Amino acid sequence: MSDRKNVLLVDDDPDFVDAVKTLVEKDGYHVNVAYDGQEGLEKVAESKPDIVILDVMMPVMDGHGMCDQLKDNPDTANIPVILLTAVADHVSTSSYTHRDMLESQAEDYIPKPVEPAELLERIKHWL
Amino acid sequence: MPDCARVLIIDDEQVIRDGCERSLSGNGYSVSKAENGENGIQFLKADIFDVVLLDLMMPGIDGFEVLSWIREHHPSMPVVVITGFATVDKAVLAMKQGAFDFVGKPFTPDYIRIVVKRALEKRALQKETEKLKSEKALDLMTIIEEQSRLKTVFGCMMEAVLITNREGIVVHHNPAAVKVLQIETDPFIGKSLKQSISDQKLVKMVCEALEQAKHVTREFEPGTISRMYLRAHSSPVQTSEGTILGAVTVFEDITTHKMIDQQKSEFVAMVAHELRAPLASVEQMIYAMKAGCSTFEGTACEHLHTRMTARTKELLQLIANLLSLSRLESENIVFNLEAINGNTLLENIVEVLTPQAQNKNIALTLSPAEVDWTFNADFDHIRSAFINVMGNAVKYTPEGGQVEVKSKVSSGLVTIEISDTGIGIEKDSLPHIFDRFFRVKDKTTRLITGSGLGLSVVKKVVEAHNGFVDVVSEHGAGTTFSLSFPLASNSISSNQTQNMSSK
Numbered sequence: 001m002s003d004r005k006n007v008l009l010v011d012d013d014p015d016f017v018d019a020v021k022t023l024v025e026k027d028g029y030h031v032n033v034a035y036d037g038q039e040g041l042e043k044v045a046e047s048k049p050d051i052v053i054l055d056v057m058m059p060v061m062d063g064h065g066m067c068d069q070l071k072d073n074p075d076t077a078n079i080p081v082i083l084l085t086a087v088a089d090h091v092s093t094s095s096y097t098h099r100d101m102l103e104s105q106a107e108d109y110i111p112k113p114v115e116p117a118e119l120l121e122r123i124k125h126w127l
Numbered sequence: 128m129p130d131c132a133r134v135l136i137i138d139d140e141q142v143i144r145d146g147c148e149r150s151l152s153g154n155g156y157s158v159s160k161a162e163n164g165e166n167g168i169q170f171l172k173a174d175i176f177d178v179v180l181l182d183l184m185m186p187g188i189d190g191f192e193v194l195s196w197i198r199e200h201h202p203s204m205p206v207v208v209i210t211g212f213a214t215v216d217k218a219v220l221a222m223k224q225g226a227f228d229f230v231g232k233p234f235t236p237d238y239i240r241i242v243v244k245r246a247l248e249k250r251a252l253q254k255e256t257e258k259l260k261s262e263k264a265l266d267l268m269t270i271i272e273e274q275s276r277l278k279t280v281f282g283c284m285m286e287a288v289l290i291t292n293r294e295g296i297v298v299h300h301n302p303a304a305v306k307v308l309q310i311e312t313d314p315f316i317g318k319s320l321k322q323s324i325s326d327q328k329l330v331k332m333v334c335e336a337l338e339q340a341k342h343v344t345r346e347f348e349p350g351t352i353s354r355m356y357l358r359a360h361s362s363p364v365q366t367s368e369g370t371i372l373g374a375v376t377v378f379e380d381i382t383t384h385k386m387i388d389q390q391k392s393e394f395v396a397m398v399a400h401e402l403r404a405p406l407a408s409v410e411q412m413i414y415a416m417k418a419g420c421s422t423f424e425g426t427a428c429e430h431l432h433t434r435m436t437a438r439t440k441e442l443l444q445l446i447a448n449l450l451s452l453s454r455l456e457s458e459n460i461v462f463n464l465e466a467i468n469g470n471t472l473l474e475n476i477v478e479v480l481t482p483q484a485q486n487k488n489i490a491l492t493l494s495p496a497e498v499d500w501t502f503n504a505d506f507d508h509i510r511s512a513f514i515n516v517m518g519n520a521v522k523y524t525p526e527g528g529q530v531e532v533k534s535k536v537s538s539g540l541v542t543i544e545i546s547d548t549g550i551g552i553e554k555d556s557l558p559h560i561f562d563r564f565f566r567v568k569d570k571t572t573r574l575i576t577g578s579g580l581g582l583s584v585v586k587k588v589v590e591a592h593n594g595f596v597d598v599v600s601e602h603g604a605g606t607t608f609s610l611s612f613p614l615a616s617n618s619i620s621s622n623q624t625q626n627m628s629s630k
Binding site for chain 2: 012013014015016018019020022023026035057059060112113114115116
């Protein structure tokens, strides 16, 4: 388990999570999941991932919210974050509305749905 | 000279009377004779005459009295006084009192004819003048009325109107202008537009209309020009030769339009998002299938396949709901109302949902009302509304729970209660459940997907049928939806088609 890299995947759609988990595990990673930003932060503390893949549109705490918290915390600031989303997400449930990619502290940004090859390539790149 | 001009001769001497008659009758005049003042006045009261020949010296009521009577009652009738020899001063007095002319006795037939003719000409001229005067008065009245009408319209219009001259000075405006526009100067009239309204875009717009002699339209956001969203139209005011005298600018309040546009855009964005998210997941699952099926066991593929089918079905349901909602909100919807037996309807729907309930080991029961009840409804719409509510009850109730459907009839109303022992609705979420696309999203509802439109449609349908919906819920304990409808009166037969407007 020690030489397998740890990926944390956070998205509110269970079907999406299952599909991406399948793809990423196939490439040899260990995947943990969470379904909203709050849960995601708890899982980060628990599992200490090497990389976090994060959907923007989620209830309770959205992707931008979770990303900001990770980057503001020196313990987690170095974990690369990849944001995933459909393009028009200005109707967010949390207080972070209409954030530009440019304002975000995330390392990367991929639109949904993600092509498997591209996702895996980006993960490899940022690790 | 009018044919049949009517002449009245008032003279006590028969010779004079007959003489006048002879002289005048032949010339197309009709002559009436009165032998004294009283008689003369009687004639005048009874008939219309064009000229009166009046002897001044008569017994009884004398000529002057008659004259003064005529001046009072027929001021425009010419009176020719007849005087005796050496009474010119009387004649002059009579003239001063309003007589038109005088003849001295004796007079020749020719002479009397000339005098009468002159009097009648004068009368005709007078009539002409009066006619023109009254026509002019009428025109003036019309103009004043017209002006008054325009003034009223101008004053009552909601749209602000400004009139500026060639130099950009405000020369006139209506009351609405003061209400709608932010005017910095007092007075407004007489000052240049630049001074009174600080929005430069407006000044530029009026200049453009003036200089280029064309209509200009611009929109203004709330700001230095007004609190409202405005659309302004400036038009040059030109003479028929093309000289530009100034410009008239009208301002429309488009605040409501803008609000509606904004709501529409937001709705479209929401719809796009709600359609895209599930499709993105389906596509993601297709990728996973391609990658995973060859490597993993059959069950992984089967699971993906099941989920993809479910999500796609849900998407189709979402689209159907969107269409329903759009149709319900349009003014032209036609409902096919028929008398529907309530107990039978509920039985059918419970039957449809039984497999779904059984899959989750949920006890789905129906307690029909003690009486048979009928209500007027559009079968398809009402059926979908019930399926929605009952479907939700089953969806949001965990394994082994219960869903109960009860109906009660009282005072012309039927109430159908759908109660479940499901996850319930939080107090904070309760006011929003009928909002479009609203779905409770937390740990307990994570695996439950839906369009968020079902209850919006239910509410619209129920209300369109003159019914109402009520919800009672406790988070963690369960929810009860109550749908109430007026019952059909016994005299209504089946298969009516009606136009109903949805609210």
